[in-house]
Each structure stands twice: as structure tokens, then as C-alpha cells.
Amino acid sequence: MSIGSVGIIELLTIFVLAIFVGNEVVSKVPSILHTPLMSGSNAIHGIILVGTMAILGEAQGTAQVVLGFFAVLLATLNVVGGFVVTDRMLEMFKAKPSDRRSKAPTEGPDEGGSTP
Amino acid sequence: MTLFTWIDLVYLLAAIGFILALKGLSSPKFARQGNLLGAGAALLAIAMTFSIPSVRHAGSHLVLMVVAMVIGTAVAVPAARMVKMTAMPQMVAIFNGVGGGAAALVSMTAFLVLTSTRGGVAGSPAVYEIIEVVLGVLIGSVSFSGSAIAFAKLQELMPGRPVTYPGQQVINGIVGVAILGLVVTVAVTANVAVLVILAVLALVLGVIFVLPIGGADVPVLISLLNSFTGLAVAASGFTLHNNLLIIAGTLVGASGTLLTRMMSKAMGRSLINILFSAFGSVITATGGADGTGADARPVKTGTAEDLGVLMAYARKVVIIPGYGLAVAQAQHAARELADLLMARGVEVFYAIHPVAGRMPGHMNVLLAEANVPYDELKEMDEANPELADADVALVVGANDTVNPAAQNTPGSPIYGMPIIHADLAKNIIFLKRSMRPGFAGIDNELLFDPKTTMLFGDAKDSLTKLVAAVKAA
Numbered sequence: 001m002s003i004g005s006v007g008i009i010e011l012l013t014i015f016v017l018a019i020f021v022g023n024e025v026v027s028k029v030p031s032i033l034h035t036p037l038m039s040g041s042n043a044i045h046g047i048i049l050v051g052t053m054a055i056l057g058e059a060q061g062t063a064q065v066v067l068g069f070f071a072v073l074l075a076t077l078n079v080v081g082g083f084v085v086t087d088r089m090l091e092m093f094k095a096k097p098s099d100r101r102s103k104a105p106t107e108g109p110d111e112g113g114s115t116p
Numbered sequence: 117m118t119l120f121t122w123i124d125l126v127y128l129l130a131a132i133g134f135i136l137a138l139k140g141l142s143s144p145k146f147a148r149q150g151n152l153l154g155a156g157a158a159l160l161a162i163a164m165t166f167s168i169p170s171v172r173h174a175g176s177h178l179v180l181m182v183v184a185m186v187i188g189t190a191v192a193v194p195a196a197r198m199v200k201m202t203a204m205p206q207m208v209a210i211f212n213g214v215g216g217g218a219a220a221l222v223s224m225t226a227f228l229v230l231t232s233t234r235g236g237v238a239g240s241p242a243v244y245e246i247i248e249v250v251l252g253v254l255i256g257s258v259s260f261s262g263s264a265i266a267f268a269k270l271q272e273l274m275p276g277r278p279v280t281y282p283g284q285q286v287i288n289g290i291v292g293v294a295i296l297g298l299v300v301t302v303a304v305t306a307n308v309a310v311l312v313i314l315a316v317l318a319l320v321l322g323v324i325f326v327l328p329i330g331g332a333d334v335p336v337l338i339s340l341l342n343s344f345t346g347l348a349v350a351a352s353g354f355t356l357h358n359n360l361l362i363i364a365g366t367l368v369g370a371s372g373t374l375l376t377r378m379m380s381k382a383m384g385r386s387l388i389n390i391l392f393s394a395f396g397s398v399i400t401a402t403g404g405a406d407g408t409g410a411d412a413r414p415v416k417t418g419t420a421e422d423l424g425v426l427m428a429y430a431r432k433v434v435i436i437p438g439y440g441l442a443v444a445q446a447q448h449a450a451r452e453l454a455d456l457l458m459a460r461g462v463e464v465f466y467a468i469h470p471v472a473g474r475m476p477g478h479m480n481v482l483l484a485e486a487n488v489p490y491d492e493l494k495e496m497d498e499a500n501p502e503l504a505d506a507d508v509a510l511v512v513g514a515n516d517t518v519n520p521a522a523q524n525t526p527g528s529p530i531y532g533m534p535i536i537h538a539d540l541a542k543n544i545i546f547l548k549r550s551m552r553p554g555f556a557g558i559d560n561e562l563l564f565d566p567k568t569t570m571l572f573g574d575a576k577d578s579l580t581k582l583v584a585a586v587k588a589a
Contacts, residue, residue: 008244008354011353011354011357011359011362014359014362014363014366015350015354015362015366018350018362018363018366018367018370019366019369019370020370021135021367021370022138022366022367022368022369022370022371022374023370023371023374025135025138025139025142025367025371026138026139026141026142026371026374026375027142027374028142028143029141029142029143029375029378030144031378031382031470031476031477031495032144032476032477032480033141033142033143033144033147033477034339034375034378034379034382034475034476034477035204035205035208035335035475035476035477035478035481036141036147036151036477037138037141037142037147037371037375038208038338038339038342038372038375038475039204039208040137040138040141040147040150040151040154041138041141041342041346041367041368041371041372041375042208042211042212042215042342042345042368043151043154043155043158043211044134044137044138044154044158044346044364044367044368045212045215045219045342045345045346045349045364045365045368046158046211046215047130047134047158047161047162047349047360047361047364048215048218048219048222048349048352048361048365049158049162049185049218050127050161050162050165050358050360050361051219051222051349051352051353051356051358051361052218052221052222053162053165053166053171053181054165054168054170054171054356054358055221055222055225055226055356056174056177056180056181056184057168057170057171057174057177057178057181058170058174058229059177059225060229060232061228061232063228064225064228064229065177065180067221067224067225067228068177068180068221068225069180069181069184070184070217070221071217071218071221071222071225072180072181072184072185072188072218073184073185073187073188074188074214074215074217074218074221075188075214075215075218076184076185076187076188076189076192077188077191077192077210077211077214078211078212078214078215078218079158079162079215080188080189080192080193080196081191081192081193081195081196081207081210081211082196082208082211082215083151083154083155083158084192084193084196084197085196085199085204085207085208085211086141086151087148087151087152087155088196088197089201089204089481090147090148090151091148092201092481092484092485
């Protein structure tokens with residue numbers, strides 16, 4: 001059922017490295033972006049859809065098929081809804097400077113500043 | 117190169133896409149591109165998954181798969197597009213919950229496969245394989261039911277205040293011990309029925325974990341559950357030996373944990389305090405326990421006319437918007453009032469609490485939607501020093517974010533949260549629908565302050581009346 005052919009140690013190595021990367025990439029997010037970032041990362045874990053597809057593809061017997069079907073359904077909701085809802089939030093940020101006057105600070109350095 | 121090498125390469129590409137997506141989402145300039153990049157990476161990975169032989173040749177299962185994906189898309193897109201900006205946090209909670217549910221189902225099904233009898237021989241998974249499955253089921257289920265309760269709290273289907281009941285700690289303890297026992301039993305026996313019971317108990321754990329958390333803290337909780345789902349996905353990745361799931365899940369798990377800590381910090385609270393403060397503080401949480409019931413004491417109410425005059429002849433007016441402004445869709449009325457006052461030479465700005473609305477940054481999104489000029493928004497730290505010489509602090513549908521109890525009442529559920537110091541202004545005007553406490557479910561002393569005048573009613577109606585009053589002044 002495995003999609004790849006790697007051993008547990010390799011998997012653990014990837015896991016540990018990914019922890020460091022995950023911490024590093026968001027370390028400088030300003031508070032104004034907390035909500036969109038949460039929403040965006042929420043969409044990213046929707047990639048579980050790939051796993052659900054593999055599971056349903058190889059399912060045998062009613063129980064596995066039913067579980068697999070619902071898994072695909074839920075994962076699709078997560079990945080599709082997650083990205084769309086995040087885009088809608090960020091759309092609002094973009095609409096901001098379309099207003100008259102302050103053309104300059106487009107989406108630039110937000111007041112609020114970054115969390116140290 | 118074999119097909120599987122190609123698949124792994126494409127998955128690697130998608131993983132890079134996710135890393136860059138998170139990086140983009142952390143910067144105001146590239147946030148939207150970051151999100152689109154993430155979506156593109158997901159699409160690429162999903163498309164490539166269709167080329168796996170066991171998926172491609174799955175026959176009727178392939179049909180089911182496509183049906184499930186079509187239904188999911190048909191539901192998710194309109195839901196995500198049409199949800200009101202004010203209901204955004206609930207929406208994120210739902211999408212997070214279903215993701216956790218999917219991860220739990222993947223692990224569960226994988227366990228059925230691992231233990232199934234093939235060629236007359238019963239499958240006997242290694243202990244580490246069982247542990248991977250158990251983690252996926254456990255964390256995914258907690259995230260699923262926890263998100264459901266978080267949704268119910270935000271949607272106000274149930275009270276937002278911390279839910280406490282007698283024997284809470286005992287029940288938590290029993291569930292915790294039972295889960296530990298079941299984990300060991302599954303690891304030893306590889307029994308499917310035990311795993312199912314474990315999943316059910318994990319759902320219960322998600323519920324009792326979230327119930328005692330106060331409404332105002334729910335956003336931080338959603339962030340935490342988000343990182344839980346990430347970890348559940350990573351656990352599924354271990355079970356399926358899939359690098360992409362491990363990387364994506366771990367990225368979310370790690371960045372989500374950090375984000376959760378940053379959010380708690382923005383509220384001036386520790387995560388532990390947010391998660392467990394309800395225990396043992398039942399009395400303060402229910403409010404009014406100090407003998408000062410909300411409706412027992414008189415408050416000063418004013419007419420729109422008087423208040424309009426007060427503002428029209430003020431030098432400096434600070435508007436403090438909260439969730440009430442958003443639900444009443446009063447952004448435009450607020451802006452009209454601000455513009456009118458500015459035309460008269462009054463200095464006006466909006467003071468935005470980091471957690472105004474329902475989530476960090478939520479109010480900025482809502483006001484941006486109403487085209488309030490960016491330079492009129494001031495963050496809390498910038499606004500507070502200016503409030504001391506403000507003539508009027510106009511609090512529109514906010515409550516907890518200006519509650520002095522956060523500063524001077526140790527034991528209050530929101531103690532330690534930084535607030536906007538409306539209490540420093542010479543006059544305070546509260547536009548509120550009623551004396552009902554805010555989302556955190558606690559009374560606000562500021563409402564009874566001699567400097568405070570209440571104007572009851574829908575925020576939009578009240579603002580419209582104030583606009584008329586200022587025009588007449």
C-alpha cells in the first residue's frame with residue numbers, strides 16, 4: 001500500500017528536518033497575517049487527499065471502501081475550501097489601498113510590526 | 117526512471133511549493149501569491165497521484181474517488197466563497213476538522229489493510245507501524261471533534277464561555293488513562309475493535325478538551341488544532357511511507373505550534389493558561405460573583421443628539437471597533453461618521469486590538485473590506501499613548517478588548533491580555549446592543565464608569581443616528 005519505498009529512519013530524518021523548516025519559515029510573520037497564515041497552512045494539510053486517494057484505490061471490502069470514500073470527501077473539503085477561503089481573506093488585504101489618498105503604503109510594512 | 121521515481125520527484129516539487137507557500141504567507145507582500153503557489157502545488161501532487169497504477173486501475177473505486185472529489189469541491193467552493201467575513205474563523209475550524217477526520221480515516225483504513233488476512237495468513241504489523249496508525253487516529257480524531265466544538269462556540273450554537281461541570285478533572289483523568297490503556301492494548305494485540313474504541317474515546321477527548329476553553333480564546337485553540345491536524349497527516353504519511361504527507365503535515369504541525377505561541381503572546385497569555393485556566397476558576401468565569409451582577413447597577417445612557425454634539429466639538433475621537441461592528445455591517449456607517457468629524461477638523465483614528473473580532477488580524481480584514489483608509493488604522497501599541505488626551509473613545513461593539521479587568525483583576529479569565537485603554541479617554545461612549553457580556557462571558561467594569569455613556573441599539577442604527585446628530589450640531 002505504500003506509495004514510496006523508503007525506510008523508517010529516512011522517514012524520521014525527513015520529519016525532523018521538516019520541523020526545523022516549519023519553524024523557520026513562519027518565524028517573522030506580522031500579527032496582522034496570523035489569521036491568513038493559519039488558514040493557509042490549514043489548506044496545506046489538506047494534501048492528505050493524496051493519501052486518501054491511495055487508500056481508496058487499494059481498498060478491499062466494504063468497510064475499507066466506505067472509510068476510503070469518506071476520507072477522500074473530507075480531504076477534498078479541506079484542501080479546496082482551505083485554499084479558497086484563504087484567497088478570499090487575502091483579497092481583502094489587496095483591496096485596501098485601492099482607496100483614494102494613501103497610495104504609498106501598499107501592503108508594505110504593517111503598523112503592528114513583526115512579532116520578534 | 118520508473119514511474120514511482122517520477123511520482124516521488126513531483127511530490128518533492130510539491131513539498132518545495134508548500135515551503136515557499138508558507139514563506140509567502142508570512143509576508144504581507146507575497147501572502148496571496150504564497151497561497152496560490154500552495155494551491156498549485158497541491159493540484160500538481162493530486163494530479164500526479166492519479167498516475168499511480170493502483171489508483172489509475174482502481175475501476176469502480178476510481179469512480180467513487182472522483183465522485184467524492186466532485187461532491188467535496190461542489191460543497192467547499194460555494195461555502196468558502198459565500199461565507200461572511202465575520203464567520204471566517206468558524207469556516208477555518210470546519211475545514212481543519214474535516215482534514216483531521218480524513219487523516220484519522222486514512223490511518224484507520226491502513227490498519228485494516230495491515231491486519232487483514234492475505235493468502236490465509238493473518239497480517240501482523242510491526243509495533244512501530246501500529247504506533248504510527250494509533251497516532252494518526254488519535255490526533256486526527258481529537259482535531260475533528262475539537263474543531264466541531266470550536267465551530268459550535270464561534271457560531272454561538274453553544275455558550276462561548278468556558279463550560280465547566282462538577283467532576284471535570286476526574287472525567288478528564290479517566291478518559292486520559294483509558295486512552296493510554298487502549299494505546300498499549302492496540303500495540304500488543306493489533307486488534308481492530310480496540311482501535312475503533314480508541315477512536316471513539318479520542319473523539320470524546322476532543323470535546324472535553326475544548327469545552328472549558330473560553331470563547332475569546334477559541335481562535336488560539338483553532339490554531340493549535342490546526343497544528344494537530346498537521347501532525348495527524350504526518351503520522352498518516354509515516355504509515356503510507358509518503359514523503360509529501362510527512363513534509364506537509366510536519367510543516368503545518370511545526371509552524372502551527374509556533375503560530376499558536378505567537379497568538380497567545382499577542383493576547384499576553386501563555387498557552388497553558390489559555391488551555392487550562394478554566395479549571396478551578398469557575399467562579400470568576402461566570403462573572404458577577406463578586407456581588408456586582410450585571411443588571412443590578414445603574415448605567416448612564418445618553419441620546420444620540422447629545423453624544424453627537426460631544427463628538428462634533430471634540431478635538432480627538434478614537435473609534436474602537438469590535439465584533440459588534442462587524443456583525444451589524446456598520447463599517448460604512450463608522451467611516452461616514454469618521455469622515456464627517458474629520459471634515460469638521462476633529463482628529464479621528466481607529467484603534468485596532470490585535471484580537472478584535474474573532475481572530476488575530478480579523479478586524480483589519482473587515483475594515484479593509486469597508487475601504488477604511490489604511491493610515492487611519494492604528495494598532496493597539498500605537499493607539500494607547502494617544503488615548504490619554506483623547507476627548508472621546510467611541511467603543512463600537514467591542515467589550516473584552518477594552519475591559520480593564522484584563523489589567524487589574526487577577527483571576528479574571530482574560531487577566532493579562534493587553535487592552536486598548538479606552539478608560540484613559542475623557543469620555544467613553546459605548547455602542548452596544550445590550551448589557552450582555554462580551555465573548556469571554558465576563559462583566560466589564562468600564563460600562564459602569566462615571567465617564568461612560570451607553571447608547572443601546574444595533575451598531576449601524578446608532579452610528580447612523582450619530583451621523584445625523586453630528587450633521588445637525
